[in-house]
Amino acid sequence: MNTSSPDPILRPEEFRRACARYATGVSVATVSSPAGAPEGLTVNSFTSVSLDPPLVLVCIAKTATAYSSFRAAKSFVINVLREDQIDLSQHFASSQSDRFQNIAWHSGVQGAPVLEGVLAVLECAIHSSFEAGDHTVFVGQAERAESHEGVPLLYYASAYRKLG
Numbered sequence: 414m415n416t417s418s419p420d421p422i423l424r425p426e427e428f429r430r431a432c433a434r435y436a437t438g439v440s441v442a443t444v445s446s447p448a449g450a451p452e453g454l455t456v457n458s459f460t461s462v463s464l465d466p467p468l469v470l471v472c473i474a475k476t477a478t479a480y481s482s483f484r485a486a487k488s489f490v491i492n493v494l495r496e497d498q499i500d501l502s503q504h505f506a507s508s509q510s511d512r513f514q515n516i517a518w519h520s521g522v523q524g525a526p527v528l529e530g531v532l533a534v535l536e537c538a539i540h541s542s543f544e545a546g547d548h549t550v551f552v553g554q555a556e557r558a559e560s561h562e563g564v565p566l567l568y569y570a571s572a573y574r575k576l577g
């Protein structure tokens with residue numbers, strides 16, 4: 414048992430290093446802007462929250478280009494990436510004016526973009542949101558879901574990983 418008293422000041426790098434020890438999948442969170450343009454960014458903060466009702470959450474940085482669209486939207490989509498979609502993850506994490514150019518996608522039932530060929534899709538109506546530091550947590554109620562055979566892309570210790 415560790416009986417030492419906790420560090421009074423947690424250094425940011427220690428916090429980041431510990432958080433990075435938690436393995437996650439990789440998704441692209443997409444939304445339609447108020448003008449109807451598709452927007453999206455790579456996220457690994459997606460998690461399921463509740464089964465009944467079916468709720469998920471995603472944390473979006475207040476500095477993200479798509480942030481104001483998430484604030485204004487009534488829905489978002491979580492597109493879960495496959496092992497061979499590192500390029501897609503990097504594409505949606507890099508600064509690029511139109512991230513949807515040359516990307517196969519269609520509008521989901523609530524208008525937010527659904528990426529083609531991903532491992533799973535969750536189309537969500539925004540249930541609630543709350544501010545949390547430099548991010549806002551968006552809770553979504555899943556209204557449509559797709560899942561396909563395949564292997565997920567993982568993210569661990571600040572690097573892409575593969576299962577096995």
Ligand SMILES: Cc1cc2nc3c(=O)[nH]c(=O)nc-3n(C[C@H](O)[C@H](O)[C@H](O)COP(=O)(O)O)c2cc1C
Nearest residue numbers: 454455456457458472473474477478479505506508
């Ligand atoms: C693996 C990975 C996971 C990420 N997870 C998140 C996340 O959960 N929330 C977030 O706001 N940004 C996350 N980002 C960063 C955004 O994808 C990136 O900052 C954003 O696309 C930059 O976009 P902007 O040019 O639109 O501001 C992640 C990036 C990577 C590579």
